[in-house]
Structure formats: structure tokens, C-alpha cells
Amino acid sequence: MRRPSLPKLRTGAAVAALSCFTIVTAFAQVDSTYSEEDEEDYSLYDDLEYVDEGTKRFANAKIKGLSPAQFISVGYDFQGPHQLTAAAFGDGLYQEETADINAAHGLRVGANIPVYSKNSLIVQVGGQFWDVNYDIDREAGGDNPLVNALQNNGLRTVGLNSTIYKPLNEYSFILVQLQADMNGDWAIPDFQGLQYTRYSGAALWGRRPKDNLQWGVGVARTYRAGELNYVPIVMYNWTSLKSKWGCEVLFPARGHMRYTFNPRNMLLMGFALEGGSYRIGNQGNALADPYDELEIRRGELRFRANYQRQLIGFFWMSLEAGYRVNYSFNVDSVPDGQDFSRYFILDEPLTMENALTNPFYVNFSINFVSP
Amino acid sequence: MSRFLTLLFVCSLALTGFAQEDADRLTGVWEPSHGKAKIKIDKIGEKYYGKIVWLKQPIDPETNEPKVDKNNPDEKMRSNPLRGYRILKDFEYTDKDVWTEGTIYDPENGNTYSCTIKMTDENTLDIRGYIGVSTFGRTDIWKRLKMPSKK
Amino acid sequence: MTRILSTLSTALIILSLTSCGASEQQSSSIEVNTTAEGPFFMGANSLIADYEVSLDNLIEGRSIKAEEIHSIQLSGVSVTLDDDSLTLADMNSVTLQLVGKDAPMTTVAVRNPISEGGQSTTLVASDEADLTPYFKDSKFTFVLDLDFKDDAYVDQVNASVKVDLTISLK
Numbered sequence: 001m002r003r004p005s006l007p008k009l010r011t012g013a014a015v016a017a018l019s020c021f022t023i024v025t026a027f028a029q030v031d032s033t034y035s036e037e038d039e040e041d042y043s044l045y046d047d048l049e050y051v052d053e054g055t056k057r058f059a060n061a062k063i064k065g066l067s068p069a070q071f072i073s074v075g076y077d078f079q080g081p082h083q084l085t086a087a088a089f090g091d092g093l094y095q096e097e098t099a100d101i102n103a104a105h106g107l108r109v110g111a112n113i114p115v116y117s118k119n120s121l122i123v124q125v126g127g128q129f130w131d132v133n134y135d136i137d138r139e140a141g142g143d144n145p146l147v148n149a150l151q152n153n154g155l156r157t158v159g160l161n162s163t164i165y166k167p168l169n170e171y172s173f174i175l176v177q178l179q180a181d182m183n184g185d186w187a188i189p190d191f192q193g194l195q196y197t198r199y200s201g202a203a204l205w206g207r208r209p210k211d212n213l214q215w216g217v218g219v220a221r222t223y224r225a226g227e228l229n230y231v232p233i234v235m236y237n238w239t240s241l242k243s244k245w246g247c248e249v250l251f252p253a254r255g256h257m258r259y260t261f262n263p264r265n266m267l268l269m270g271f272a273l274e275g276g277s278y279r280i281g282n283q284g285n286a287l288a289d290p291y292d293e294l295e296i297r298r299g300e301l302r303f304r305a306n307y308q309r310q311l312i313g314f315f316w317m318s319l320e321a322g323y324r325v326n327y328s329f330n331v332d333s334v335p336d337g338q339d340f341s342r343y344f345i346l347d348e349p350l351t352m353e354n355a356l357t358n359p360f361y362v363n364f365s366i367n368f369v370s371p
Numbered sequence: 372m373s374r375f376l377t378l379l380f381v382c383s384l385a386l387t388g389f390a391q392e393d394a395d396r397l398t399g400v401w402e403p404s405h406g407k408a409k410i411k412i413d414k415i416g417e418k419y420y421g422k423i424v425w426l427k428q429p430i431d432p433e434t435n436e437p438k439v440d441k442n443n444p445d446e447k448m449r450s451n452p453l454r455g456y457r458i459l460k461d462f463e464y465t466d467k468d469v470w471t472e473g474t475i476y477d478p479e480n481g482n483t484y485s486c487t488i489k490m491t492d493e494n495t496l497d498i499r500g501y502i503g504v505s506t507f508g509r510t511d512i513w514k515r516l517k518m519p520s521k522k
Numbered sequence: 523m524t525r526i527l528s529t530l531s532t533a534l535i536i537l538s539l540t541s542c543g544a545s546e547q548q549s550s551s552i553e554v555n556t557t558a559e560g561p562f563f564m565g566a567n568s569l570i571a572d573y574e575v576s577l578d579n580l581i582e583g584r585s586i587k588a589e590e591i592h593s594i595q596l597s598g599v600s601v602t603l604d605d606d607s608l609t610l611a612d613m614n615s616v617t618l619q620l621v622g623k624d625a626p627m628t629t630v631a632v633r634n635p636i637s638e639g640g641q642s643t644t645l646v647a648s649d650e651a652d653l654t655p656y657f658k659d660s661k662f663t664f665v666l667d668l669d670f671k672d673d674a675y676v677d678q679v680n681a682s683v684k685v686d687l688t689i690s691l692k
Contacts, residue, residue, distance in 0.1 A: 050494070051516065113506060113507075117510060263481055368507075418625075447632075454565070455566030463608065
């Protein structure tokens, strides 16, 4: 069926209001949309000039083929059976105990909200809540305070973070990340004091020379290995020209090879280093002075395979399985939360030197993503 | 009274005409900030559509053929050529230099995002693609290019 | 008791399956003449036609109501150039899109590249596109993009588009 021709429209308009110029204009504009659309010569667009002035080009925060960034994530993490040998400490006050951990599991919720997002600057603010509950079988008479804390309270993390991406020009950028975490065996609503907040951050300068490559170098203040560390960091994100293979590395925090079945379906294989410093809150005054200000320096390496796929629209699922290798589950005494780094205080002794065996683990999450 | 009504009628039509002119300022050729494509915005019916008319790299290095929409979620539509592809669709003019109700398509990953266009000046567009609510989005700045003259 | 529960659950499953799905399928075809005025330059040129929806005539010998439609899908699309001065050998590709007042523009069929000459070709039709929203409106528009290989100085190009539909009724 053909649309009415222009003369017919014009006649109709003229009948409605003979001398009304605006009607003709309005109809003529509607009609012109068809005729404007009709002709195209692509070669005409090769060398067009800006009408006003061109925009400044900035390096895009992403490269092609990256796994999707997560705006909101709700997941569950489950570590299988393993064993903890909690050391004796306090000059014979607290005895060593070996406990069988049947499972360490809990909810993981995270959010990263872009509060300002233009091509010249991106500012994201986020939060996270991680919960670890311990299902423990203990020896008769076992009363080590660390095992007590894990069994009775578990460990929790609540944190705020902000990521700032500032492209300097078409190829260079700066990335700054700040994070504040409250980690411990606290329970809602009995939070621990703000003096126990642990601050970490990273600053990185990088280059994005091509659409499929992004790299950067920087420095981080981090608790990923358990205790406070200052480490150099290296970012390297790359995607092959055919977009099938790639890597996503932010060393030492994580490094993955990526295989993309299609843009809605991908597999990542690699490692992640995760951890933090968790305060034992001395609930019920079970710990005597000067052993009542303890922090678990939890750091673990996760060798993993992570399968991500689109469920519907921008909702994706992530199924991860791997082997968790303990790096540190030691305990330091940190009076009043005044933390220290062994880079600067080399001879600070550990309060507890614990041993933790390594289990397999799985993690499943549903994520609201930006592909 | 009838003269007054006629005047009112004519004025309202005049306003409609001006609104139409306001809305049509969106048409033209625009360049996204990355400079790797040029998009021509046209009007079909009462809505605005933007199609790719120029690509910096028109040839797919994988196939050595002109690029096609290979990431389209609809497998049968993946042979659609990218040059000529309408990535902006269904925009309607509201007022105050804003066009809404449209979508923007990213051929890199085959996703379609909700989109709002704001004309910050005659030759600059803020194109905000977002997911669900405007918060989950990103704004890109597009600049107007001179319309080509036909050979 | 177990038998009663088993029978009941089977009945419920069958009931839920039949209540969700379509109960009847019909075939139909519509044909529109798209047109654009020349001259035509290299690249995509849009031929356009409005289509007035008439559910009374969509299925031969039967009038249906919008509420009865479960889904409308494409089973085939063919395009015929109605002008002897041009052939499909002059085109790189042909793409068909639909757009309605309240329904977004959707690409529903494509042929790229065009290997044959002549006046007619069949397009690869989407089997995911649901056309129901277009048919629930009073009219919608066919936008047929012909990607010309070179400039063509003709006054007008007409192309008829034949769309075969599979209509699932509730």
C-alpha cells in the first residue's frame, strides 16, 4: 500500500486553512523525511568537516571483548571441607586446636553505580557485603579463641569503594580506586568501631593504543594478601582480532585468559587473590589483655574457571569453580586498630601462625551487567 | 468569537510548525567522540533514526569483507551490512532540546540500550545510552558535520 | 492417593502447557508496494510503504480480533523490483525493516550479499521477530533498504514486498 502523495496532502491542508503557511510547512516537513531518506552516497561522507569544532577524543574505559562490568551482583560462595590448625598463643594461655571445617560459605552482594559517566570522566561508587559462615567439627575440649570466633560468629565484610577513570587523551588514562572496608566477626547491629576500618587503594597510569589492547602500571595499598602491603600493579587487557581469545589481568589481584564463545557467552580461566584483615571482636571478653585486639590476616589464591553467560537482557549468570589455596590465615595483634605494614616494621612477630588446608570451591552469582 | 477561534487555530498550527522545526534540528550527519563512524540522522514518519554512513575501518579483518552485524542476537540477521545500519532508532522529540523513547545499538556486542539525546548546542549532542534507568549509563558527545553536497 | 496425585499433576501440567501456548496456526501473506523517488546514489536507499492493518482480511475467510493473536512470525520474505531499468545485480544488499507508531523499528529480513541478478529475490527472514505489536496497531510502515552499488539516475524505484506469515491464535 502506498502512502498518500504529497499533492494530496497539500490539497487537504489547503482545504483546512487556505492561507495558513504553517500547515504547508508542517506537512512539507513530514513529507521531506521520506525523500531525505531516499538517497545515499557513502563516498560523500569520507571527508566531512565539523560545522563548529570537533570534540576532544578520549581513551575509552573498555576495550572490545572484555567480560561485562557488573553493576549489581548477588551471589553465593561455597568452600568445601578443609582443616584449620589454629596455633597456640598467649604464653600457654590459649592452646592449639585442629578443627575440621565442613564448609565455609556465604552471601556475596556487590554494587557499582556510575554516578558520573561521560567520555571525559567516569566516577563509580559502590558497596559490598560478604558473609562467611563456618560449619566446624571440633575436637572435644577445643577452646581456641580463633576457632570459637569462626564457629560462633563467622566473618563479615562491608565496604564502600569508588573508582575514578580519567582519560587524559585519546590513548592515555589514569585509574584511581579507593576502598574502605569493615571486616571482622561482627554481627548486625553490633558493628565494630570505625577505627578498625581498613583503607586500600590503587592508582594506575595506562595506555589504550588500540581497541583491543589496554595496559597500565601503578601502585596499590592492599590487604589482598591478608596484611597491609604496598605493591606495584600491572594491568593488561587484550582481545584477539577475531575476538575469540583474550586476557584480563590486574596483577597481582587477578589474571585470566578469556575464551569468548560469543559476546553473550564466555569462559575465563586464571587466578584471583582475595583477602582482608578481619578483626576478632572479643565477644564475651573471652580474650585477655594484651591478646584482645586480634586481626585475622586472611589472604587466599583462587585458581578458577569462571563461566559467564547472558540470561536475559542485561542479567547474566556467573558460575565459578576452582581450588582455593591458602596464602595466609595468620593473626596479628593490632591494638586500637593502628595497623602496620611489615615493609616498615620488619620484626613485628605474628601472634598466631595458623595452617589452613586447601579446598575446592564454587561460586554462583546473578549479575546486572554492562556488557 | 469565530475570528478569535480562527486566530487560536492558526497560532496553534504555527506553534506546531515551530516545534517541528525544533525537532528536525536533530537531522544531519554526526560524529561520535571516538571518530570511528559517522551517523546520519533522518526522520521516518514522526520518529528519528540514525544510520552508519561511514566507518573508519569498513572491512572486517577476519573476513576481508565489508563489516556485517555479526554480533546480532538474532542469528539470521547477522549478514546485515553495518554500513547503512540504523543504530539509533525510534526517537521522539519531547521538548527543551531532548529526544527520548529511542534506542542505541552497539554492534561490538549486539546489545541495544535505551537512549536519550540532548542537544546542548546546535552542533553538539549528548547521547546517553543506558540500561533500565538513566543511572546505569554513559554519555557520549557527538559533533555535527557539514552535510555533504551531492555530486 | 498416589494415583490421584499423579493424575492431578499430569492434568495440571497439560492444562498449563495448553493455556500458555497457541492452539491454532494459520498462514497468511501480505504484499505491499514500496517506493522512493530518485535519483539514487551509491549506498542504502530507503523505499517506504505504509500498511493499513485489517485483521478482518488477514486470514482468508475469517475475521480475527487482536486479542486472539498469540504471535505472528515470518515464514518468508521476497522482494521484486517493479522496474526493468534496474536489477538486483545493481544492489549489494536488501534489508527489510518494520516500524509502527508504538512499535519500535525492527530488522526482520536481509539478503547480503546478493549473488543473483534478475528482479526477484528471497530474503533471509528472522525467526525471532514477533510481528504481533505491528498488527495490533492500525497501521505500520515497511522500510526496504536497497544498498546500491553505484549511482542510478532513475526517477522512481518501486519494489513489491511479499511477506509470508505464520499466525498463531490463542
